[in-house]
Structure formats: C-alpha cells, structure tokens
Amino acid sequence: HGTKCWLYYPEDDCPFYRVTVFSNYARANCPEDGARLPTLCRADGSAPEDASAQGGPWWSLMFEVSQSDKKPVDLSPVQLGGGTWPK
Numbered sequence: 001h002g003t004k005c006w007l008y009y010p011e012d013d014c015p016f017y018r019v020t021v022f023s024n025y026a027r028a029n030c031p032e033d034g035a036r037l038p039t040l041c042r043a044d045g046s047a048p049e050d051a052s053a054q055g056g057p058w059w060s061l062m063f064e065v066s067q068s069d070k071k072p073v074d075l076s077p078v079q080l081g082g083g084t085w086p087k
Contacts, residue, residue, distance in 0.1 A: 015073065016063040023059040030058040041081025048081065 007019045022029040031037060036053035067073040077084045 018064045020062045
C-alpha cells in the first residue's frame with residue numbers, strides 16, 4: 001500500500017469520500033506480528049471461503065462517510081460475509 005496516508009474518492013457512486021491508512025501512522029495500529037485473525041468478509045462483501053484464523057501481513061483502514069442533502073446516505077442494513085450489518 002506504499003506510503004499514502006489519505007486516498008480521496010470524489011465519485012457520486014462511492015459511499016465514502018476518504019480512506020485513511022492508519023497503519024502508515026504507527027505500527028501499533030495493526031495486530032502484532034504473528035497474530036492470527038479470522039476473515040469476516042471478503043473485499044466484495046461475500047463470505048470468505050476459509051474463515052479460520054490466518055496470519056498477516058496486516059494493515060488498517062478507516063473509511064470516512066459524510067451525509068448531506070446533496071449526498072444522502074442509505075442506512076439500510078447490508079449483507080456482509082454471510083451476515084447483516086448493522087445487526
């Protein structure tokens with residue numbers, strides 16, 4: 001992911017406007033080396049083929065959403081990884 005800290009998405013069809021790469025700010029923003037975590041969902045929102053705990057490498061992202069009269073946010077629950085969010 002390089003050294004980028006912020007990635008901007010001005011497109012109207014994108015539910016967020018900016019992604020912050022927290023792992024570029026501090027190593028403590030990621031699990032420790034050797035940590036094993038399950039995959040909750042794939043990038044496309046589908047359930048993982050193998051949800052067992054796996055090792056890294058790790059990085060962390062924050063997706064920022066803004067809402068206005070010109071850009072409303074759909075708050076309907078969505079399907080992610082075989083479940084519904086928010087529950």
